[in-house]
């Protein structure tokens with residue numbers, strides 16, 4: 430409740446900023462033409478009344494439009510940052526639209542051969558819609574396209590053909606830019622958008638103005654589509670840097686083992702790196718089985734335990750063959766060190782600008798699960814086990830996205846299966862089911878959108894991967910009561926035991 434209230438307030442602030450920015454933009458865009466005419470008698474007393482009224486209308490439209498979708502459409506959950514991002518994009522598009530429609534024809538050498546209305550077909554909305562889909566999602570891209578089309582069409586003197594063209598071309602751009610993982614596909618998305626833009630422009634020209642010089646409209650539409658890829662490629666890194674997003678292209682770059690954090694992990698905590706690769710393989714398969722984002726899962730899994738490089742020897746996967754440092758520590762001390770890897774991981778992700786999606790997954794990958802191993806170890810010293818359970822819990826938050834939940838499950842499953850000696854297929858399936866059920870019953874999945882059917886599919890995908898890749902590994906200590914701590918955060922038995 431507390432979080433919800435804070436988010437709502439942040440949204441209000443964002444909407445306020447949005448409205449103010451739109452006000453300034455409208456004032457600049459319409460200033461001279463609109464203000465002297467607007468407001469009637471009131472306009473004589475308060476010359477800006479037209480701009481204020483228009484700003485109010487636009488702010489109403491945007492708040493209703495995005496507010497309704499934010500409340501009722503499952504995948505439209507816009508944080509304050511997203512509002513600001515969409516607002517900034519809309520404003521940049523408004524200014525570009527004005528430049529294209531009014532200033533470009535005036536400066537063009539061919540301004541006599543080409544009617545100025547054709548320049549509407551150059552408004553670069555496909556590129557902007559592509560960027561929104563790549564950084565947010567399809568639903569938000571559609572909402573953005575409609576809102577930005579209405580506003581940009583107003584700049585183009587409110588012409589019907591302009592509005593229809595912007596809706597057609599923006600939707601076409603967004604529709605062709607799903608799962609863009611490299612620059613080539615980005616350019617290809619633009620190339621595939623071009624025919625739709627060209628056809629749309631020709632059809633609208635024919636419908637509203639006749640066939641004269643119609644090919645110019647087609648050519649402008651095609652140029653708009655072709656330019657969408659390069660323009661989106663130019664906007665993406667700026668948006669990623671300024672707003673903390675990570676596109677799939679950026680995720681692909683981060684997945685390279687040349688990334689300084691991964692290089693550190695390989696050299697200083699090789700066991701953790703190996704564990705992370707396995708978690709990534711599992712999570713990727715799990716995500717693919719329910720149409721979540723497999724690439725995000727794989728890359729986030731690579732970084733999920735990066736905080737362990739601060740004290741690698743305290744984690745089981747890096748202790749093979751060595752002494753168990755937890756033998757000389759109290760369970761309380763061990764708990765502090767183990768819990769700190771989440772906070773350290775988030776800090777490092779922010780330092781290296783891995784993007785908010787990765788940082789959030791790192792912070793949520795253990796949810797509020799219990800460190801059973803150390804709770805069991807502390808058992809003789811505690812009076813009330815229930816009360817102590819709270820002390821031995823990770824601080825959370827619990828996974829809030831499907832991808833974060835899949836990584837949490839993959840992490841726990843990998844740690845559990847790693848400890849089993851040559852498990853058969855039935856044992857693997859039983860372990861996966863037990864871990865998924867326990868996470869569900871413990872309430873760890875209460876804040877994410879995974880359905881029971883999704884959980885079943887993810888569990889099956891894990892089972893398939895594990896059966897394919899598993900080989901016998903080291904033993905896991907018999908705790909008897911509790912499950913293995915996720916991510917191999919529990920010290921191993923001493924070698925030889």
Ligand SMILES: [Fe+2]
Pocket residue numbers: 733734770794795915916918
């Ligand atoms: Fe972890």
Ligand SMILES: [Fe+2]
Pocket residue numbers: 704708733734840915916917
């Ligand atoms: Fe882990």
